[in-house]
Amino acid sequence: MGLPTWLTPSHGIILALLLGFAIAHSGLAALRPWGEAKIGPRLYRxxxxxxxxxxxxxxxxxxxxxxxxxxxxxxxxxxxxxKATVWVLSVISFLFLYPATFNLLEIAAIAKPQVHLYETGILRVCRHPQMVGQVIWCIAHTLWLGTTFTLVTSLGLVAHHLFAVWHGDYRLKKRYGDAFVKVKDRTSIIPLLAVLDGRQTLKWEEFLRPAYVGVLGFVALLWWGHPWLMQVTSRVPW
Structure with missing residues (x-):
């Protein structure tokens, strides 16, 4: 008995691509202390x-x-x-995916990249905002597209980010020790849980940062250019 006709090879290919990205991304993150010692933080970035x-x-x-x-x-x-729900969820997902605590100069290696122990802004809501943002993005796009390929992709993305939650905490504890344990005790993985049980207090002024304006601008640009982006990528023969 063969595989069902709807189970196209692309389902397996996207999982393989996700696995390759996860290994490279998380692997390089794990090797960061060693790599920075060898070639320096900027070059490693x-x-x-x-x-x-x-x-x-x-x-x-x-x-x-x-x-x-x-x-x-x-x-x-x-x-x-x-459609409106999907776009609203997408905007929210990007606010989590790209929190204002990110230092763009460090990301671009203009300033010396460092590993920070943050407990401000979106991290008061959730200690791993990228995971939450990715889950929201996956829910929105799986709802909109409704295909098994999208569902498989979303499950793969969520699995990678759940691993990244553990891996990120492991690396921060290894680097910061008790200081990270204290931050971990005051924050939560589940959004707003630490706020609701009194371990954390939101400070709205921490959200008034230019980075969030940049994120909203990026989402607006993405909304405007979405049809064009679909046309451009469709020309790639993959």
Whole structure:
């Protein structure tokens, strides 16, 4: 008995691409102390980007081109309110994915990259905002597209970010020891849990940062350029 016809090879390929990205991304993060000692923080940041960005680009293009592969589990694109809901969830996801605590100069290796122990802004809401943002993004896009390919992709992305939660905590504890344990005790993985049980207090002034304006601008640009982006990626023969 063969595989069902809807189970296209793209399902396995996207999982393989996700696994490759996860190994490279998390592996380089784990090797950061050793690598920085060998070649310096700035050069290691450049190396990290040279590996991660092409792999991420391949993933994104492949996802765009195969998003409707497989079995259509549901079709709600014509249901009133769904499109608006997907965009609202997408905006929220990016606010978590790219918190204002990120230092853009360090990301670009203009300033010396460092490992920070933050407990401000979005991290008061959740200690691992990227994981939360990715989960929200996956929910929104799986709802909109409704295909088995998108569902498989989303499950792979969420699995990677759940691993990154453990891996991130492990690396921070290894670097900061008791200082991280205290931060961990005052924060939560589940959004707002530490606030609700009194371990953390939101400080709204910490959210009034230019980085959040940049994120909203990026989302607006993405909304405007989304059709064009679909056309461009469709020309890639993957």
């Amino acid at each position: 450049v190396l990290f980007a040279l590996v991660s960005i092409p792999l991420a680009t391949i993933l994104i293009v492949y996802f765009f081109n195969h998003r409707y592969d497989g079995l259509m589990l549901w079709q709600v694109q014509g249901v009133p309110g769904v």
